[in-house]
Amino acid sequence: MVAALAVYIVLQFAIAIWASRFVNSEADYFVAGRRFGVLMVGVSVFATWFGAETVMGASGAVAEEGLAGGRADPFGYTLCLIGMALFLAYKLRDSGVMTFPDYMQLRFGARAEVTAAVLTIPTSIIWASAQLLAMGQILSETAGIDLGFALFAGAVIIIAYTTIGGLLGDAMTDMVQGSVMMGGLVILLITVLATGDFSFSHIGSEQMQWRLTEEDGTKESWLSMIDAWMIPIVGSLVAQEAISRFLGAKSASIARMGCYLASGLYLVLGAIPLIIGLLGHAAGFEAESTDSYLPELARQYLSPLMYTVLMGALVSAILSTVDTTLLAVSAIASRNLIERVARNLPEPRKLLFGRSLTLLAGLFAYAIAASGETIKGLVEIASSFGSAGIAVALLIGLHSKFGREMAALGAMVAGALASFFGEGMPAWFVSLFDEATAQSMPGWTQGYEGSYLFAVLAALAVYLVIGQLESRGLIGDRKKSPAAIDAPGL
Incomplete structure (x- = not known):
């Protein structure tokens, strides 16, 4: 197993070094010189989206909750990719931008650009740290090495080849990683079905419900169910990790078709962990934890060689997610923060900044992952920023000329x-109040149902109200607003 992983990692480095020969500018580094065809866009977006939580967590969630456990994976994220194809890919690629905050600057102005960047970067770094920790755990278990060393080794590997190769290197390795994932999951499904221990006829009707059933037998509320669908579909629309892939397409049409291909791949391949979860529950298979459901089942039914292939697929999923996230953070920090201050930099200096920020993002992610017990609190802080306002402003901005800078800023805030507040204030924030005060406002400290739905509605309402005030000339400066001109993509 260790030897196979070593060979696999050497291959990733070889691809990254080869790709670095074609990286001579910021555009080469962040959008691969816009060289991608439909296949490259589709497989790359799929591999980026198909993270460790899909492979490791989906089967256990479905086994425990039935089809309701698969609302996000694969169905919600598949619909999100279709949404990208329908509403984002063509117009964003046609605008010639490298990041979605670039478009916010074109459409709404510099303050909207910086606000979108500041809201996006922390969540992406902490997401990368969670994936790094997952990879460290896999390397530790399979190679029998200390978790701390495994985490460090995994971080060094990912940071190094991402920094070297840029988006082109990432996309080329995504082709390898995507192929390994597809092969590993198909082999597992065939093996499971061939054993005779699992049968579709044993799947009960209670497993085929879309609404969760609480412990007391009551169904989850409609608000909770709507939220469970909206978070993956709307909340992930503005993920720079996926957007950067279709921005590297040769044309706007290729960008859109690539997203459709990615959605098809995600639905088909994402259905495999879902099917295994349904079959495993019906057969009475149990695992120590939800996240270990598929690996434990694979260890029991696959040969050592096939198990190695599947673990390679799992490592591939993590590698693809982390390298893309680090590059996304680097692109946004470089173009939408650094270049706001240091203008008119020469291309070699921009490229140096891009690579340096990729390295820095990786070090931050490693530091958070290595902190262990503090990750949960940091994730709570990051998730509280939310993507609701960004999604509202970007979608309206792309498809209409209604609303200008103040509307976008208001929606994002x-x-x-x-x-x-909807997710529940983080523990560090609640501790600022005395106990009696904290207990008197449970809606603020513990959150409330439908929090993401209400966040989207609040952002939409604020955008519409301020946009109306702007259109009447009551606030904002119409002459200086980018909305008053035909920004690319409109």
């Missing part, structure tokens, strides 16, 4: 605040 409203969405972030609604998410912050």
Whole structure:
């Protein structure tokens, strides 16, 4: 197993070094010189989206909750990719931008650009740290090495080849990683079905419900169910990790078709963990934890060689997710923060900044992952920023000329605040109040149902109200607003 992983990692480095020969500018590094065809866009977006939580967590969630456990994976994220194809890919690629905050600057102005960047970067770094920790655990278990060393080794590997190769290197390794994932999951499904221990006829009707059933036998509320669908579909629309892939397409049409291909791959391949979860529950298979459901089942039914292939697929999923996230953070930090201050930099200096920020993002992610017990609190802080306001402003901005800078800023702030309080204030924030005060406002400290739905509605309402005030000339400066001109993509 260790030897196979070593060979696999050497291959990733070889691809990254080869790709680095074609990286001579910022555009080469962040959008691969816009060289991608439909296949490259589709497989790359799929591999980026198909993270460790899909492979490791989906089967256990479905086994425990039935089809309701698969609302996010694969159905919600598949619909999100279709949404990208329908509403984002063509217009964003046609605008010639490298990041979605670039478009926010074109459409709404510099303050909207910086606000979108600041809201996006922390969540992406902490997401990368969670994936790094998952990879460290896999390396530790399979190679029998200390978790701390495994985490460090995994971080060094990912940071190094991402920094070297840029988006082109990432996309080329995604082709390898995507192929390994497809092969590993198909082999597992065939093996499971061939054993005779699992049968579709044993799947009960209670497993085929879309609404969760609480411990007391009551169904989850409609607000909770709507939230469970909206978070993956709307909340992930503005993920720079996926957006960067279709921005590297040769044309706007290729960007859109690539997203459709990615959605098809995600639904088909994502259905395999779902099917295994349904079959495993019906057969009475149990695992120590939800996240270990599929690996434990695979260890029991696959040969050592096939198990190695599947673990390679799992490592592939993590590698693809982390390298893309680090590059996304680097792109946004470089173009939408650094270049706001240091203008008119020469291309070699921009490229140096891009690579340096990729390295820095990786080090931050490693530090968070290595902190262990503090990750949960940091994830709570990051999730409170939310994507609701960004999604509202970007979608309206792409498809209409209604609303200008103040509307976009208001929507992003409203969405972030609604998410912050709706998810429940983080423990560090609650501790600022005395106990009696904290207990008197459970809606603020513990959150409330439908929090993401209300965050989107709040952002939309604020955008519409401020946009109307702007259109009447009551606030904002119409002459200086980018909305008053035909920004690319409109």
